[in-house]
Amino acid sequence: MSFVLTEPRAPEVPVVVEVPHAGLEVDAETLATLVAPAAAIGRDADLYVDELYADAPDCGAALLTARMSRYVCDLNRSEHDVDRDTVLGATGRASPHGLVWRSTTDNRAAIARPLPRAELERRLQAFYRPYHDQLDILVRDRLARHGFCIVLSGHSMPSRGRDGHDDPGRDRADVVPGTRQRTTAAPAVIDVAERVAARFQLGLLHDEPYRGGHTTLRYGRPAAGIHAIQIELNRRTYMDEQTLCKKPNEFRVIRSFCRALVQDLAALRQVPVARAGRA
Secondary structure, three states: OOEEEEOOOOOOOOEEEEEOOOOOEOOHHHHOOEOOOHHHHHHOOOOOHHHHOOOHHHHOOEEEEEOEOOOOOOOOOOOOOOOOOOEOOOOOOOOOEOOOEOEOOOOOEOEOOOEOHHHHHHHHHHHHHHHHHHHHHHHHHHHHHHOOEEEEEEEEEOOEEOOOOOOEOOEOOOEEEEOOOOOOOOHHHHHHHHHHHHHOOOOEOOOOOOOOOHHHHHHOEHHHOEEEEEEEEEHHHOEOOOOOOEOHHHHHHHHHHHHHHHHHHHOOOOOOOOOOOOO
16 A cells, blocks of 8 residues: 555544655656656655654544655645656646656756656556545545544655755745645634644744645635645754754654644634635
């Protein structure tokens, strides 16, 4: 299975945590097309984020984590986000970091040549669609049983903007909640992220440089009772970005932050729909 679903180990709450980029696995057929160096696979993964949220089921939340590398397919992109330089015959907007990455974040080639359409379809069928089908089931189930659902999309980011990003060379905040200018979640949900970050003395900045990807945009429908928030964690807060090793003490602190974030979201017994989308 290309993902792991951990069901709640406590009374169920309407929170679903999904971690799409922590995986490092590359299947053999993808490996045959890949020229990205092994270091890039690790550096461009959201390393350890699945472990940071490992306590979510103890808080009553479902935890969905991908095992496959984003170099197989990026689960936080639309399945139509492909161009002709990445997939033969594709007509999408040019993007080196679409559904299939054709370059690494340091601008080295990730694939030797554009993929055949059949290879893209194989990856969609084997990895992308099963993950999103499972996420759909979890969201619909929680919405039906609780009247609302909160999707927390767990990610990490380099501590400083790289070339090709909107913030090259700039230091980033410790925590970046992405809600597309507060449109994908009600204020009550967004306020939780602010309060918990302040409690842990972590700097927070909304939507900069990440305002939420495909999953946040797809599920963030507060008027329908579905609230989506993407949480980017600055990697310097819990790991060494050069060696890719955890910082043990710091890691424990950030894991506690993630647990507190899920607990406080779970404590929301209802989310006011009418106030969603505050400017």
